[in-house]
Amino acid sequence: MIYTGVLTKMQTEFKDPIQYYLVFKNDFIHVNQLLDKNIQMKFVGEECLNCHLNKEIYRQGFCKSCFFDTPNAGDWIMRPELSTAHLGKEDRDLKYEKKVQLQPHIVYLANSSNVKVGVTRKVQVPTRWIDQGAHEAIEIVEVPNRYLAGITEVALKDYVADKTNWRKMLKNDVEDENLKEWRERLKAYIPSEAKDYFIAHNEETHLKFPVHQYPEKPKSLNLKKEGSYSGKLVGVKGQYLIFEDNTVFNIRANEGLVVEIGI
Template sequence: MQYEGNINKMRAEQANPVKYFLPIGENEIEMNQLIGKKIKMNFAGQINCIKCGKKTKTSFHQGFCFNCLQTAPEASESVIRPELSKSQFGIARDLEWAKKHDLADHIVYLAVSSEIKVGVTRFSQIPTRWIDQGASFAIKLATTPNRHIAGVIEVFLKNYFTDKTNWRTMLKNEVAENVNLQEEKQKVIHLLPTELRKYINPDSNTTIIEYPVQQFPQKVKSVGFDKIPTIEGVLKGIKGQYLIFENDDVLNMRKHNGYFLQFLY
């Protein structure tokens, strides 16, 4: 089979294991069926901005041209740093966009992809966000009415937890053992200042996520289309937004949003 088109980050469906689909042009490739098989991807140098569609030499912030990086609401500062969201004061790059995205319910969570980390996402992005990070376990901590408050809680909790995913450790599947997220959540409730405790989410279930991986890499070797125009090999699994190949190469698909690829299997 052969497909051609601009790719976007893989769409994930929660299942045991997670089901992945790669959007390419007008199509979507069912990725799980390719595990154990040889795949080949060619990049001839064309990148189209995922916002405006224009050709761009360089992709900024996972898929934007330079102009959209500076103007698109999807590339606002508050996307990376939720506490900087000012939508609640009516200040945003695009207020209509902000109403749907920043002024919607948000979740502060703890997730374990290698060690415990704290994170923030829009309510509707659960569990997609956890899957994109390659988390094995996750628990909801708080529900807030906007992005800013979620960010304030996250900033407070960064005193106790990291907010970064160690993607190499995540890909090797070196997941912290003996972590009890329900206990961690109880600790968080005691740590939080009183005025933030009212946002605690009552759902104390731990979500367990399993990925379609036959073999985890021993030594992670990251590859990308900017340096290697043809990437091919036997696909051994998918975790987070990474394809894992037989020779321990790993490819971050999300980093290549907007890249025009030829995909063969």
């Protein structure tokens, strides 16, 4: 069977293990059902996730013009501390920015390759942790807007990582950490504006991924460059497909590619 569609990040369900779905315009694939099966992927073209035109993808699934125009790619997306909707100041589209920025946000600790601090909207818990391949996570601050979450993250980055080592995460070269102890150690460094939002009593969330075999030396597939690929799927973690030959394919990093998937 052949499925054709535009890649967007896999949709997930928080179950044991995590359930993954590739969703296309008129169909979807339950990725967990493909484990231990050979699949083929072929690069067909590109389609911007914003204007939906057949244009070269620049970043984050957008063509170059849309990347610098759509509010979905404003600098505050990657750098929450730059959010200004709480001040009534527009970046690209104030109505959209108010909708996204002026809602509860979580500052969290997640352990994927190491303990890291991050920010997400409350409605994105635990989806954000799944996408990062974290096997454990905990909320440490819940604030009413994205700006407060952003300045909290910036303050804590001096004392804990804010990036994931994707190779280490995929190799499952990780150790369990006591995130509640980490939370208590970092409490002193939370900015004064956010101290009242500290979450003192909650438990770690543990996540289990559908992986039958972890890669020893993960090698990233550039499907656009290679044109096609065929291999046995042995796992899914974060937004990565993991194949038996150590090839890994980052769905999120390839959003906007039009592909054919043969099963």
